[in-house]
Amino acid sequence: MRLINLSPSKPLAAVLGLLPFIVLLLLYLNASEARLAENPNDKLLPGLTAMVDSVQRLGFTEDVRSGEYLLWSDTQASLKRLATGLAVSASLALMVGILLGTLPYFRALAGPIVAAISMVPPMAILPILFIVFGLGELSKVVLIVIGTAPVMIRDMAQRVLDMPREQFIKLQTLGGNSWHLMLRVVLPQLLPRLLAALRLSLGAAWLFLIAAEAIASTDGLGYRIFLVRRYLAMDVILPYVVWITLLAWLMDIGLRVLSRKMFPWFHGQQEGEA
Amino acid sequence: MKLIEVKQVSKKYGDNVVLERLDFSVEAGEFCTMVGTSGCGKTTFLRMLLGEETPSGGQILLDGKPLPDEPGEDRGVVFQRYSVFPHLTVIDNVMLGAELKSSRWIGKSFGARRQEIRREAKELLDAVGLDHALSRYPAELSGGMQQRLAIAQALIMKPRVLLLDEPFGALDPGIRTDMHHLVLKLWRETGVTVFMITHDLKEGFSLGTRLMVFDKIRRDAQAPNAYGATITYDLPLKHADQSTQDSIASEVAQTSRLLAGAK
Secondary structure (H helix, E strand, O other), rough: OHHHHHHHHHHHHHHHHHHHHHHHHHHHHHHHHHHHHOOOOOOOOOOHHHHHHHHEEEEEOOOOOOOHHHHHHHHHHHHHHHHHHHHHHHHHHHHHHHHHHHHHHHHHHHHHHHHOOOOOOHHHHHHHHHHHOOOOOHHHHHHHHHHHHHHHOOOOHHHHHHHHHHHHHHHOOOOHHHHHHHHHHHHHHHHHHHHHHHHHHHHHHHHHHHHHHHOOOOOOHOOOOOOOOHOOOHHHHHHHHHHHHHHHHHHHHHHHHHHHOOOOHHHHHHHOOO | OEEEEEEEEEEEEOOEOOOOOEEEEEEEEOOEEEEEEOOHHHHHHHHHHHHOOOOEEEEEEEEEOOOOOOOOEEEEOOOOOOOOOOOOHHHHHHHHHHEEEEEEEEOOOOHHHHHHHHHHHHHHHHHHHOOOOOOOOOHHHHHHHHHHHHHHHHOOOOOOOOEEOOOOOOHHHHHHHHHHHHHHHHHHHOOOOOEEEOOHHHHHHOOOOEEEEEEEEEEOOOOOOOOOOOEEEEHHHOOOOOHHHHHHEEEEEEEHHHHHOOO
């Protein structure tokens, strides 16, 4: 049989999916053991026990100086910034995207400037943000917004333009005006697509969050990683990276489940077309 | 009283003349079927009636007044596809028109008014045979059911004119016959004026009271776009016999081949 026609059974697929993770873990443990055998004080590839100790210290014992559990306070600070930034981006994307997609006059006015802004590398204007908004929370949130909103806005506008024109005509024959079109036809059909756009933006949002925290912050997951870098504390950095990855993954799954629950018509339609 | 008057209407896109010398009128309550090969301007004409396109020359009058330049609630429409809203259930799709009318700002109704609209929508869905599928989404319906829904959705506005753009083009032959019966029944009950485009000559002849054939009679081999299509036959249907049908069929087929060759 041709390779393209062979597909694994469900349990086999699960095993196959786990395989790379296990291989990666084993490779790491082997390398770590080899280095530690040579030099027990090696910091580059800490063993599992060292990492568990770090997690224990950061996550489950009070910090002597601040009296906080650092892993959780870092997580809380980071998630707050991330959620605020993404919420602002999503609202902007929805409003500007709908206007761009439905009103030709607004598209003529704002289309080019949105396209231009989306080409500005966000990291290049980070210094400007720090100068204008100071080193506090605002500049970090603004960086996330600037990094994710333009792409989402353009995506939403394009999704509106992709909607069949027949629907726009139909609504007018039902007596609807421009506002009705946005509220009853475009907005509800855009919401599941917004969740999809959010999922795709998660990666970028985390990138800009960590970057902002690395440069100017006093707490947060990114701050902690860059802080302990000075001591080559791989036993802290590695668990933090795993934790961040886990959080991002959970958010992605959460958004997907939410979308399926809230918009059954959207997912039914997609499967019908596939 | 003439419902629609088409006065010397033509339509061109740049140098490309699509339609020319359209001149006729339609009484209220007529059922006009429009046939012709692809590229003969049937859909363009329908779009002008809809208000989606404006004539390049001439004028279309509705009730003696010039047609507005945008679609409105006096002209309902059913397209071949995408006529219904995928995010609304069957009942919500039908209620939408009435809801928009009852609420200028949020386009949604509540309480007693909503119950009343719902009752009205249910009656319409009863009439098109969809009363068992009220809370389903369009993606869960077959093609024929979606078109039934689209018709019910259009009729809740009680439009003067119902425009059907190849509404059954994508359906199986058996279901098509059912749909013919349904459309005729609704037309008789509501007295709405119907314009229906079809590719199927037989469908054009068997439905309706009047058949219009769109065809290109003036052709210039050097400049295939210099002349547009116009209405070559405009027949009251009871007088149409088999030989007329055959000769129209062969003329339409000939134009179709010529147009295909010109491309």
